[in-house]
Amino acid sequence: MRKLAAGNWKMNGTSADLAAVRAVAEAAPGGIDVLLALPATLLDRARDAGVALAGQDCHAAAKGAHTGDLAAAMLADAGATAVILGHSERRADHGETDDAIRAKAEAAVAAGLAPVICVGETLDQREGGRALDVVGAQLAGSVPDRAPGLVVAYEPVWAIGTGRVPTPDQIAEVHAFLAGRVPAGTRLLYGGSVKGSNAAEIFAVPHVHGALVGGASLKPGDFAPIMQALAAS
Known part of the structure; x- marks a missing residue:
C-alpha cells in the first residue's frame, strides 16, 4: 500500500x-503519494503543478440552487481527484452530521473523486473514555457502502492546531x-499537530499509512521533512 502525505490548506492561499x-511537488520524495487540498479558487490554476489536488468539501447534490456551494463534479472539473469530507471544523462550524457527510461522500464517488473522510473525538470525549465509541459511530455513519479510493x-x-499530540499508544489503539x-x-491517515520533529515517531505506529497535515503543509520547508519521514517509514 502506497503511503499518503496529504496537506489541508483550509482557508488559506491566493495566487x-x-x-x-x-x-x-518538487520536494516530494519518490515512493509515496502527495495530495494538497487547496481552496477551490486555486485548484484550476494548480492543476499542472505536479501534485495531486483535493477539494476541502462538496455539496451532496450534483447541481442546483445552493448558492455558495460546490458540487463534486465542479471540483473534478477544476482538477481535483479527491475531496476532504467531515473535517472536525466542518462538523463544528457547520453542524455537519454523519448522514450529511455520507451523502457528500456518495456524491464525491459519483463524480469520480476519492473521499477523504475525517473522524475524531473531542478532549471531553477522550477523557471520558469514549474515543473509540465516537470514532466508530462517525465511521459507521459517514462512510458509504461503496467508496473506491476511500481514505x-x-x-x-x-490535537488539531494545538501542538498537543496523542501518545503513540493512543494513536495505535484508534488506528x-x-x-x-x-x-x-483503505489508507488510514493520522492528523493533528504533525510536524517534522514528530513525524517519524507517528509513522512508526502500526496502521498509520500517512498524515493529513494542516498548518505545516502551507510551507514547503515545513512539509518536506514530513514527506521525507513518511518515505523513510
Whole structure:
C-alpha cells in the first residue's frame, strides 16, 4: 500500500501561493503519494503543478440552487481527484452530521473523486473514555457502502492546531480499531499537530499509512521533512 502525505490548506492561499504548490511537488520524495487540498479558487490554476489536488468539501447534490456551494463534479472539473469530507471544523462550524457527510461522500464517488473522510473525538470525549465509541459511530455513519479510493483520517479534535499530540499508544489503539472496520486497502491517515520533529515517531505506529497535515503543509520547508519521514517509514 502506497503511503499518503496529504496537506489541508483550509482557508488559506491566493495566487501568490501557487509557487508553494510547485515547491511541494518538487520536494516530494519518490515512493509515496502527495495530495494538497487547496481552496477551490486555486485548484484550476494548480492543476499542472505536479501534485495531486483535493477539494476541502462538496455539496451532496450534483447541481442546483445552493448558492455558495460546490458540487463534486465542479471540483473534478477544476482538477481535483479527491475531496476532504467531515473535517472536525466542518462538523463544528457547520453542524455537519454523519448522514450529511455520507451523502457528500456518495456524491464525491459519483463524480469520480476519492473521499477523504475525517473522524475524531473531542478532549471531553477522550477523557471520558469514549474515543473509540465516537470514532466508530462517525465511521459507521459517514462512510458509504461503496467508496473506491476511500481514505480515512483520524484527527483527534483536541490535537488539531494545538501542538498537543496523542501518545503513540493512543494513536495505535484508534488506528487498529479503524483498520478492523474499513475495507481492505483503505489508507488510514493520522492528523493533528504533525510536524517534522514528530513525524517519524507517528509513522512508526502500526496502521498509520500517512498524515493529513494542516498548518505545516502551507510551507514547503515545513512539509518536506514530513514527506521525507513518511518515505523513510
